[in-house]
Amino acid sequence: MRERIALNPITDVYSLARGRDLNEFLLSLGGPSLLTFKGRDPSRCRVVVTLLHGNEPSGLNAIQALAQENWVPSVTCHMIVASTAAAATFPWFSHRMLPGQRDLNRCFSSSSDDVQSMLAGSIKNTISELKPECVIDLHNTSGSGPGFCVSTQDSRAHQALASCFTAWMIVTDIRLGSLMEQSLGCPVVTIEAGGAKDETANKTAYAGIKTLFDKADVFEASQPVGLLRNPRRFELRQGYSVAYLDRPDNAADVCLRTDIESLNFGMTPAGTHLGWVRDNALSPFVLDDNENDAQRYFRVTDNQLYTVLPLRLFMATSNADIARSDCLFYFIREGGS
Structure with a gap:
């Protein structure tokens, strides 16, 4: 059996985020982490995974902003922050992964024993143990551009998740070993919030997370979603x-x-x-x-x-x-x- 990489459990995100800039907040995590915002209904939870790529900071930026506002979600919010070492390698938030390592979001179907595959396995196991209603994999696009959703399925549930963040969903049959391809017991979508240097990307990530976790019924659409197929x-x-x-x-x-x-x-x-x-x-x-x-x-x-x-x-x-x-x-x- 492969060794498991434990995610740092952090339950007081508010104190950790207070008085720190984004770089300091990242360092304070101490490695790949599971951040929890206890919801008004703690019997239910939803999961956001972010920073699978170290050069995609909008998800982390949104988490810190929400924590600094003392945000309390409708249901418990679990945030998995993954590639902290790559993100903290100078220049900050410029390395997709560490030199010589595999792309983490190509390792979720892997049975290898390299560190990226072990981290991917730990993320999958953690999600399975949490039994969430849904999983959002939150990214920045590789270049500048508007946000959109990518999904392997086009069900109403998947479209509703997309609608929290964007009006467009791309339905793909491409398989790369990514997180959204996995069977996690609930709907999973990828959100591309826009380019890492686009200010609108931070706003998309922040507003989308708030919408996702403040809704009583996450599978009720927030807006119409247009579908694009076969990329x-x-x-x-x-x-x-x-x-x-x-x-x-x-x-x-x-x-x-x-x-x-x-x-x-x-x-x-x-x-x-x-x-x-x-x-x-x-x-x-x-x-x-x-x-x-x-x-x-x-x-x-x-x-x-x-x-x-x-x-x-x-x-x-x-x-x-x-x-x-x-x-x-x-x-x-x-x-x-």
Whole structure:
């Protein structure tokens, strides 16, 4: 049996948050933690997991703000704060994970004995022991952009959870080993609050958590939710390099335009220029299913990369490290898969 990494239990979040800035609050946790706000109805609970990636601070920011207001939720609120070491590595909140470690949100289906898989297992076990009504996995997007929800299911319960935070839910069949894919005995969704540097992301996280925990019936929708289906991942093949420039550069296999994040969640017409490709082909790219059908959606002409169809891009990033280790962006074909 794998060794379990214990989460630090913290029941007086109010005292811990008082008089501290966000960095000091993070350090005061002392490691991956389970923070509890006792609700007016302590017989029921809901769970928010945040900071699975150390460069996504909006969830932690919201927790501290609520604690500093002496907030008392309707039902007991459990907050799991995960990648504290990565977040506290200088520069603060800039490391998705520690160098050499796996992406924590790719380890929830893993049976390995590395530290990230053990932490993922501890988070799953803790949630199972708490028996919550629902679980929210709260993130920031990789680049700047509006917030949205991602779910593996489109039930009314999942849509109601999404509605606490956003008016959009993406229903995905992509499986990566993430928390939202797990069977936890209750509905689970991922919330992408927006970019880590977007002030609106902090507001989305704060308002969404308050709505989630102040509702007597969490499965009563707060607003209508539009559904988007069948996202794809546009990935860089291993061994290829990427840079973000407004011109081609022979030092990089792929150069994406510097304002690529401005395309997030908007309508990107067919024929939109995305960047430059040194090979003058789609060979550096692969889609999520490892089939080389990128040509259905993209083309390279005169070493320049264009969209073939109208697409809705999201999670586009100008961070080359994230682009290499995760993906360049996700997309949905407007009007069909």
